Amino acid sequence: MNELLEITELTKSYDEKHVAVNNISLKLPKGKIIGLLGPNGSGKTTLIKMLNGLLVPTRGSIKINGQPVGVETKAHVAYLPDRTYLTGGQSINRILNYFSDFYEDFSREKALEMLKSLDIDPACRMRTLSKGTKEKVQLILVMSRNADLYVLDEPIAGVDPAARDYILRTIINNYNPAATILISTHLIGDIEKVLDEVIFLRNGQLILYTSVDNIREQQGKSVDAYFREVFAC
Amino acid sequence: MAWDLDNDRPIYAQLIERIQMQIVSGQYEPGERLPSVRELAAVAAVNPNTMQKAFAELERNGLVITQRTNGRTVTADAERIQKLRNELAQERVNAFLVEMKELGFDADEALELLRKSEREKTVE
Known part of the structure; x- marks a missing residue:
């Protein structure tokens, strides 16, 4: 069984007028880095929150490793939310303790190593860090887990281009090759060279799921250029 | 890098x-x-x-x-590598000739230009 994630006829409506995710069916394999792409309001974050059990689907189902989303799947999904949940007074060391307690698959050594390579002192309190550094710390926490599925919601939005490259390298160097990484972003040009596959969403609907090489071969253009064409206003 | x-x-x-x-x-x-x-x-x-x-x-x-x-x-296998070297060279030659043709030079003229550049380079 090479499928990691199976989404079947998934729908989420907040009320009758607002259908954020509209009847999506999708199977994602193990061992791929997949971009979740779409304009603002296309349903990316809603989909991600359902994968993590933070929102309950209106209809349809999600299975991760054959199991419905729940306590069991959360132990195997590492999630980077689009906004921070770490509070300002805590030191990074203390947060590392929380993560060690909370997640069996968390590697403190790996986290410390990545912090060191990014020159971040684990004794620092979160509120003393810049926005970009906070984002780096959060990403390091997530990537230090040995999960089956990593779900990263806008992981590079707040950092400068040089740090983006560094973060992408951190992602590809540290991920377990049997795991899948799902990355939602608007910064397609910066990340497309590390993606295997892309998912395009529009108005909550799945409009494309294909490999990056397919787009480049068939369209003769980058994913970024193709995205701009498909979603031209 | x-x-x-x-x-x-x-x-x-x-x-x-x-x-x-x-x-x-x-x-x-x-x-x-x-x-x-x-x-x-x-x-x-x-x-x-x-x-x-x-x-x-x-x-x-x-x-x-x-x-x-x-x-x-x-x-x-040195022969295999030589074969690759020839293939890569051939691709570049073909691409060069196509470009020269677009610029209005036939193969002989393109060859003459190549020789001329080579001579001038040796003089320098």
Whole structure:
């Protein structure tokens, strides 16, 4: 069984007028880095929150490793939310303790190593860090887990281009090759060279799921250029 | 230093070209052991799956040999490498002639221009 994630006829409506995710069916394999792409309001974050059990689907189902989303799947999904949940007074060391307690698959050594390579002192309190550094710390926490599925919601939005490259390298160097990484972003040009596959969403609907090489071969253009064409206003 | 890759062509194809050049230019010698997929993916700043795909293609073409005990090596077959060198040269010659034709030079004129540049270069 090479499928990691199976989404079947998934729908989420907040009320009758607002259908954020509209009847999506999708199977994602193990061992791929997949971009979740779409304009603002296309349903990316809603989909991600359902994968993590933070929102309950209106209809349809999600299975991760054959199991419905729940306590069991959360132990195997590492999630980077689009906004921070770490509070300002805590030191990074203390947060590392929380993560060690909370997640069996968390590697403190790996986290410390990545912090060191990014020159971040684990004794620092979160509120003393810049926005970009906070984002780096959060990403390091997530990537230090040995999960089956990593779900990263806008992981590079707040950092400068040089740090983006560094973060992408951190992602590809540290991920377990049997795991899948799902990355939602608007910064397609910066990340497309590390993606295997892309998912395009529009108005909550799945409009494309294909490999990056397919787009480049068939369209003769980058994913970024193709995205701009498909979603031209 | 990440490798410079075009965004509008498949990455694995560009990785293949790049590694072929490294073999032909002697940066990797015949029979030399190659870095692992993961190491090379990290250097190039690409997805290890894509590097794997490039290596699979290089293996199929006989340029790279996988040994169970010794990782991957460049082929020790000098003829195979010479064949690749000829192929790459031929591609470039063809591309050059196409461009010259677009500029309005036929093959003889293009050849004459090449000789002239070469003479002037030696004079310098």
